Amino acid sequence: MKDQTKTKQALIQELSSLKHRIQELERAESEHKHVEEALRESEEKYRNILESIQEGYFELDLAGNYTFVNEANCRFLGYTKEELVGMNYRQHTDEETAKKLYQPYYELYRTGKSIETLEVESFRKDGIKVIYETSVSLIRDSEGKPIGFRGVSRDITDRKQATEALLESEKRYRALVENASDLVFRLDAAGHFTFVNPVARRIVGYGEKELIGKHYATLIRSDMREEAMKFFGRQFVKGIPNTYSEYPIILKDGREIWVGQNVQLLFQDGKGIAFQAVARDITERRQAEEALRESEKRYQALSIVDELTQCYNSRHFYVQLKIEVERSSRYELPLTLLLLDLDDFKAFNDAYGHVEGDRVLTRLGQVVKRCLRETDSAYRYGGEEFTILLPMTTSADGAVTAERIRAEFKKENFSPDPGKDVNMTVSIGLGQYKTSEDMKVFVHRVDQLMYQGKKNGKDRVCCES
Known part of the structure; x- marks a missing residue:
């Protein structure tokens, strides 16, 4: 009888312990569900943010295959998400670019140091070349082992094309200036030479190092120097965009020539900051005009x-x-x-x-x-x-x-x-x-x-x- 009573009590205790264990498991399961739900919400929010940003976002595995891309990244390359996920990045780059990318990605994998800025050339699905700027960091698992790469990219194709067009324009402009038959020069706001083209240097007889930093007024004939400084000072103070003037200048060898110059005042934020001028040797014209004046003077004298x-x-x-x-x-x-x-x-x-x-x-x-x-x-x-x-x-x-x-x-x-x-x-x-x-x-x-x-x-x- 005693044994039966003991057995019954043991069963009751086991049942109670089991019930307690079940309650614990139920609480744990409930908490796990809450965690999973919070995790899903967090992931959804994270994905929504990635989809809404203007920059492209991508994730690659260690072999360079896309595991995730946002909509902006798809727009950059002209592919759908379904087409890009699983695709290797080498499929939209040429061999030269792929080789160029290997080294920085390898260094990222080896050192874990993020790539701050990397300029990449790719080809859209339609074959058009695009240029984007990307920043890349390493993805690690829970044990800290590298498992892939994540990056943010910005399409800079228009900016690069505009920059290249500007550089090409500047190149053509410099070639034009360097080979122009006229004297071309620039002055800072105080009147010192900052640029003088080869024709101007050849005519005045001074080398580039002799002219850069030299005040323009030192070349003008002394009796007209003050007048010239007042003329250009007025242009600067009153903000007159363009002027024309004629002055005699003294060359390095002491000879005198006359130049006629169109001077443009350069502005920045509405304020005059420098002068740019195109000038021409008008000595022959001035001499002809002087001869004509003398002739007219003699004719007038003869007439009276x-x-x-x-x-x-x-x-x-x-x-x-x-x-x-x-x-x-x-x-x-x-x-x-x-x-x-x-x-x-x-x-x-x-x-x-x-x-x-x-x-x-x-x-x-x-x-x-x-x-x-x-x-x-x-x-x-x-x-x-x-x-x-x-x-x-x-x-x-x-x-x-x-x-x-x-x-x-x-x-x-x-x-x-x-x-x-x-x-x-x-x-x-x-x-x-x-x-x-x-x-x-x-x-x-x-x-x-x-x-x-x-x-x-x-x-x-x-x-x-």
Whole structure:
């Protein structure tokens, strides 16, 4: 009986222990289910994040076969997920790229040190080449053993193509600049050379090392240096995009040439930071223009100067008289006019001929100019008549000049025939301008005074009392 009771108690204890064990197992199973559920949710969230990012994400096994790719990575390569998973990366790269990738991946496997940036060329499913930048790290199992690779990639095809296009453009631009027939140079904001093309170096005679860092103004002729600095300073301060200017520069051998230059102000963030210029040697053009100006000057002189006497002609007399009359009226300054006429010139011409008469006219012109100040001017009015304008001169002072001319000319000896000396004389009328007087009235008044002198015996100065 006792044995039966003991056996029953043992069974009850075993049942109780078993029940407790079952409860523990049920709790463990419940916790495991929760863990699995949390793990599934975490994995789903992780996958959703990977699918939503713009960068490509991929996982490879140690042999280089894709075990996972996100949608962005599929777009980069033009394959579906089903096509990429299980595919080896060598299938969308050429042999050269595969060899290039082997070493960094091997180093990653060997050292565990992540690849921060690796540029990779691949071919899409449609055969188009793409370039992407990738970062790769090692995948390890629970025991820390390497089992694969995971990476993030960014498609940089457009950026690379743009960069290559820019480099090619710069290459063409540099070739163009280096081989241009014009002078091409750049200056920093302070005016120092930062680039000078071969043509410019050859023309100015300086080497590249001599020019880089040199201030451009040191090449400009000293008398125009300040003007040039003000010109370009104004362009910089006012932010003028383009200007044209012409300046003489001194070459290394001391010669001078003129250059015409188009100067562009370079901007960064709306602020001027440097100058770029294309210039041309315009020396021949400048010389031609100077020759033309000199020719025009000589032509103008011929058009207003009497060739025989080298005094101004009558046309220029009236131009200058108008100017002097206006000045006299505006500033209330005296103005005196002399009108000279050779005495008995017709008789001299008849007796000795016009050639000898021309010599008399020439000599009178010389005497008149010799007796005048720099501010005075003499004119051949017509035939044997001359006029003289004496600005800022009263009639009293003008009479002194007139008398000097008369006396000096009378001393001149002429020899129209061998062994025969002749002296000529002039009669001079003199008058001072009256306020508001008409110019023609003024000239006529002085002309009448000259004729009055002839009536009074010639060889004299006649003025109003």
